[in-house]
Amino acid sequence: MSFGVPWGFLWLLGWGVVLLLYFLRRRLREEEVSALFLWERVPERPLSFREKLRTLWDILLFLQLLGVGLLAAASAEPTIEHEAPPEAVALVLDASASMDADGLPAEARRIAAEIVRGSTGPWAVIAWANPPRYLVSPTADREEVLRGITRYVPTLGGRAPLGEALEYLVGDWERIVIVTDSPLRGAEGLEVIVLPRPEDLALTTFSLRPQPDGSGYEAFVSVWNGTSRARKVPVTIRAGGYTFREEVTVPPGAERGFAFPYFGPLDVGFVAALETADLFPENDVYYFALGRRAPARVRWIGEEDPFLRAAILASGAAIVDSPPWDLTVAVRVDLPETPPGALLLWGSAVPSLALGEAMEAGAWAAEDPTLARYLDFSNWQEVAVYRTKPPREARVFLRRGDLPAAFLWETAEGKRAAVPLSFGAAREVLLSPDFPLFVHALLARLLPAGVGATYHVGEAVSLPEGAKLVVGDRETEGPWIPTEPGLYEVRFPDGTDSFIAVNLPPKEIRPSEPREEVKPLMMPSRRVGVERSVSSFWKPWGWAFLLVLLLEGTLALRRW
Amino acid sequence: MRELLSQAELRSLARLKLSLRQPRSELVGAHPSLRTGYSLEFTDFRPYQPGDDFRLVDWAAYARLRRLLVRVYKREVESPLYLLLDVSGSMGKGQPKKLDFATRLSAALGFVAYRGQDRFGLVAFTASPEEKLIPRRGRAQLVSLFRALTALESTGTTGLNTALSAWAERGWEPGLCVVISDFLCESGWKEGISALLFGRHSVILVQVLSPQDLDPRLRGELELVDVELGKRRHLAVGEVALRAYREAVAQWNMAINAYASERGIPYFLFSSAASPVEAAWIMLGH
Numbered sequence: 001m002s003f004g005v006p007w008g009f010l011w012l013l014g015w016g017v018v019l020l021l022y023f024l025r026r027r028l029r030e031e032e033v034s035a036l037f038l039w040e041r042v043p044e045r046p047l048s049f050r051e052k053l054r055t056l057w058d059i060l061l062f063l064q065l066l067g068v069g070l071l072a073a074a075s076a077e078p079t080i081e082h083e084a085p086p087e088a089v090a091l092v093l094d095a096s097a098s099m100d101a102d103g104l105p106a107e108a109r110r111i112a113a114e115i116v117r118g119s120t121g122p123w124a125v126i127a128w129a130n131p132p133r134y135l136v137s138p139t140a141d142r143e144e145v146l147r148g149i150t151r152y153v154p155t156l157g158g159r160a161p162l163g164e165a166l167e168y169l170v171g172d173w174e175r176i177v178i179v180t181d182s183p184l185r186g187a188e189g190l191e192v193i194v195l196p197r198p199e200d201l202a203l204t205t206f207s208l209r210p211q212p213d214g215s216g217y218e219a220f221v222s223v224w225n226g227t228s229r230a231r232k233v234p235v236t237i238r239a240g241g242y243t244f245r246e247e248v249t250v251p252p253g254a255e256r257g258f259a260f261p262y263f264g265p266l267d268v269g270f271v272a273a274l275e276t277a278d279l280f281p282e283n284d285v286y287y288f289a290l291g292r293r294a295p296a297r298v299r300w301i302g303e304e305d306p307f308l309r310a311a312i313l314a315s316g317a318a319i320v321d322s323p324p325w326d327l328t329v330a331v332r333v334d335l336p337e338t339p340p341g342a343l344l345l346w347g348s349a350v351p352s353l354a355l356g357e358a359m360e361a362g363a364w365a366a367e368d369p370t371l372a373r374y375l376d377f378s379n380w381q382e383v384a385v386y387r388t389k390p391p392r393e394a395r396v397f398l399r400r401g402d403l404p405a406a407f408l409w410e411t412a413e414g415k416r417a418a419v420p421l422s423f424g425a426a427r428e429v430l431l432s433p434d435f436p437l438f439v440h441a442l443l444a445r446l447l448p449a450g451v452g453a454t455y456h457v458g459e460a461v462s463l464p465e466g467a468k469l470v471v472g473d474r475e476t477e478g479p480w481i482p483t484e485p486g487l488y489e490v491r492f493p494d495g496t497d498s499f500i501a502v503n504l505p506p507k508e509i510r511p512s513e514p515r516e517e518v519k520p521l522m523m524p525s526r527r528v529g530v531e532r533s534v535s536s537f538w539k540p541w542g543w544a545f546l547l548v549l550l551l552e553g554t555l556a557l558r559r560w
Numbered sequence: 561m562r563e564l565l566s567q568a569e570l571r572s573l574a575r576l577k578l579s580l581r582q583p584r585s586e587l588v589g590a591h592p593s594l595r596t597g598y599s600l601e602f603t604d605f606r607p608y609q610p611g612d613d614f615r616l617v618d619w620a621a622y623a624r625l626r627r628l629l630v631r632v633y634k635r636e637v638e639s640p641l642y643l644l645l646d647v648s649g650s651m652g653k654g655q656p657k658k659l660d661f662a663t664r665l666s667a668a669l670g671f672v673a674y675r676g677q678d679r680f681g682l683v684a685f686t687a688s689p690e691e692k693l694i695p696r697r698g699r700a701q702l703v704s705l706f707r708a709l710t711a712l713e714s715t716g717t718t719g720l721n722t723a724l725s726a727w728a729e730r731g732w733e734p735g736l737c738v739v740i741s742d743f744l745c746e747s748g749w750k751e752g753i754s755a756l757l758f759g760r761h762s763v764i765l766v767q768v769l770s771p772q773d774l775d776p777r778l779r780g781e782l783e784l785v786d787v788e789l790g791k792r793r794h795l796a797v798g799e800v801a802l803r804a805y806r807e808a809v810a811q812w813n814m815a816i817n818a819y820a821s822e823r824g825i826p827y828f829l830f831s832s833a834a835s836p837v838e839a840a841w842i843m844l845g846h
Contacts, residue, residue, distance in 0.1 A: 037746040
């Protein structure tokens, strides 16, 4: 035990004053008796030492001395150091975007502070974002930890794997408490506090895509209903000055996709929004941008095919004779060697892919959902399929009977697609909308994606050389990691510009889905040690002094 | 006026009755006398003597025995109650005060007398008697008694001999004298009691002492002051002194008891912390 103000013990001099007053008062003590003549029969005799000691005993004197002693002790501010086994607690606070729902950050802070107050420490607090970071590095200072907890604010990005967050916990920890809003799988052995999420509606997908018939674009949105009843939700799509509004109905707990025709401008950023109010508005908005897509340069080899040429041009590509080429189309030709880059083999053969006999038997089956949705195979009966042997890694997306009719694979030289078909006299197919649609689906898989696809918060964006991104009032170049959703303008050196759309990470849009977490290989172990803590307890002594004074006053009143 | 006795205490006292072994009053009352007289309670026969009331001759006995015999009945006389209360300064001492106990006991006895249709009066005395209430019966007298008791204050010095003798000389009709005092009177008390007996009164002695009188909790070097006389004595009070004091008190009380026993006087010693109603039951209960 130590004393903060040792000079406080000077109050003990008060004992002398109390004793002096006591003895002065004792000399004047008188007692009235009913019959003094009876006392006169008592012989005069000096008191024995023991009797004298007993006469000195006075409860009021004792209380006064005790009171002064307590006052002195309280004034000296005694503190005691006690040793107790520590409870090392690591708090991992989920700082992903889903925790930004109204009320969740405050609840997480409250729970964390409660745990800190109820444990001896030391503590560490980690904001589990992407990447994770220390809110409070390991310390035994409770006040510092509590201050650090007040700084906890969720990010608008996702979160790293749990193992990465736990790697920050260097040393041994007795308790590791994870505060999150989504159920965790694979977190056995850890203390997980799952905060209840509010009911929520979310836009999970939004994109603009060409209509399969090439007539224009359509907007595709997916709406997730995380509430307990079916909801009719207005969806608004805005692009420049264009606004489109539609109402969609989604059953409870389900996700539904809707496609709307789009007739607005294409060289702008697009925003889809749910016209509803809930406690997590961040997932009610979804951004999309088509980006900068220059016409693909296509090299033509082989026979002339006006239907195929028209379909390629309808897809926005340009057939040119001079390099560079984005794609080589080989039409009904046997190539002695495989050209470099992306290649479409239209009834053609290369050394690694020979064509066999043509067959017209079997039913058509599209394994690609886009083709299956838009193609009508009733006119395709006269289309023959050459027998081929696709590479092992090829993905077949159209078959006739057992024969692959269209397949795609990738090599180190580039993407390859083979269409071993012979249309022959099947002019109905060539004249129907199915043919350009089929060609468009193939080109979409072969041509490189343009700059301007959608990204997620926390996902690195590599800008083309010379391109500048406008973030707020300033421009940035090179790699860039977005920190919040939105539409960002990209300026290219040639004076053109486009947009980048940044959205919440998909898992943050639907946070109530259980997430698989992988525990780190090395789990923290129980810490064994002794923690020294200091507590000041002079205030109770002061209260005890007041109580003694009260007791003494009561006794004195009764005697009086 | 403070409440001397509660309703429950009064209900308890209603079952008590004053009784005298030798009532000496000449007035007809409710207390059976040792002498014969006129009442409803038959006692004996005796031979007729000239002058006897013819209405007392038992004619049935004459027809059977051919002798004139008269019926003899008990005589019932009145017995006034005199409450002689010490109000000296020493009666105001103690925790609780002796005077409080004495006034409440007096009220209880007065209530018993009232219930028994007896007359009762109050005399407060210190060195001389003061007639507070002359003996009367009835409800108004009871109210007056309670008022007088409430107004009593302890002051002055005790003089049991002078006070009781002076009152006895006034020649009040013989009755029951209840003397309530702490009997802590250095000048003595025997002559006063004798004077009451000489006046043909029945006497009951009630000594009231406080717990502090009986067993004082005093310690150390003390300046003892007599509450009545103001005399002082410096004394070192220890265990030995206290023991000696307790012996002195016991001897004093034993002397009173011995005197009362010799003369057939009931004597009671009560602590002022005792219940006055229970004390009344001890005194009058059978």
